[in-house]
Amino acid sequence: MTKTPFYIASELIDAENAQDPNSETYQSKSYPKELLYSDRMYKKLMEFHPDASEEVQIASKAQHICRWKIARESYPMDRVGYLKWREDLKKFHAQTTAAILEKAGYESDFIARVSFLIEKKLLKKDEGTQLLEDVICLVFLEFYLDPFVQKHDREKMKNIILKTWNKMSDKGHQQALKISYSDSNLQLIKEAIGL
Template sequence: MKPTRFETAIALIDKKNSEDPNVYHSHGLDFPKELLYSQRMSQKLLQFKPNASRALQIAARAQHICRWKIGRDEYPMDRVGYLKWRETLKKMHAEITSEILEDVGYESEFIDRVSFLINKKLIKKNEESQTIEDVICLVFLDYYFEEFAAKHDDEKIIDILKKTWVKMSEEGHKEALKIKFSDKSLTLVKKAIS
């Protein structure tokens, strides 16, 4: 049976992300970092919103497509530099994904929708943009938070948790509190949200 446009698009996004030279170690195995991240995004999205639209599913999968191609060190190491880097990345993610979707035969309206979601436009006002933001935060909290917290002091972690919490919806908050945190992390989370 011939794969659908959707299946082909997902496979092509994964193919790009499997080229990531950065390796992430998980459960005794090494994975291309962004390939693992993108699969976690898809998994978390479908746990959180089982009826997510195709556009939302593709946007989640392509959230970090080819992220390694633009290094953080190409921009000044301050807040302005960080924001500029993030904006440039979003544009690149949207462009690469749009090319893939065009190649597999999606209409421009669908492609524009996916780009809109990858760029996380109108968070708090657009339900699907908010969902993508929630899923990004949930993936961070579930898979990357403990490791991140171990490298920084509690004050910085609490500050980051507060910022993360503000970006999320009520529904996202409920989902986040179902995550199995270590005792120390749970204490930090509770401090941040109190």
């Protein structure tokens, strides 16, 4: 059986993310953190928008590729440092993925589109970027909201939720309200978005 470029790219992305020295336990099993995130992103995309383009599918899997290689601590611990870290990460994820896609045999136009998506360009204007952002937000709300709630006070959490909500489309909002939250987290979300 000949492996498709998508199959090769997926294997290579998974192999990179499997090297994450940080682990996360989910349902009593330990996973490399970014490999688990990548799986969650892809599964959520397929559940939310099963006919997503191949470019969006790859961008979903590679969204945080090798994220541990650029530590937050290597930037000033203020808002400016945080924003610079986020920008550098986007470029790093896009470049790392581009090299993999070239190896997998994709054309340059396809690779450029995946980079565009990973760098989240034209949010709210580009359909693919918006779809990817919706999936990022849905994965955050379903799997990562709770750990944030443990770390931050209520007002800061409401601010984080509202910022997340404002990045999403109407379809994303509808999907977000179908996620099974704890009663306290659902209440927090409702307060944050004014429901």
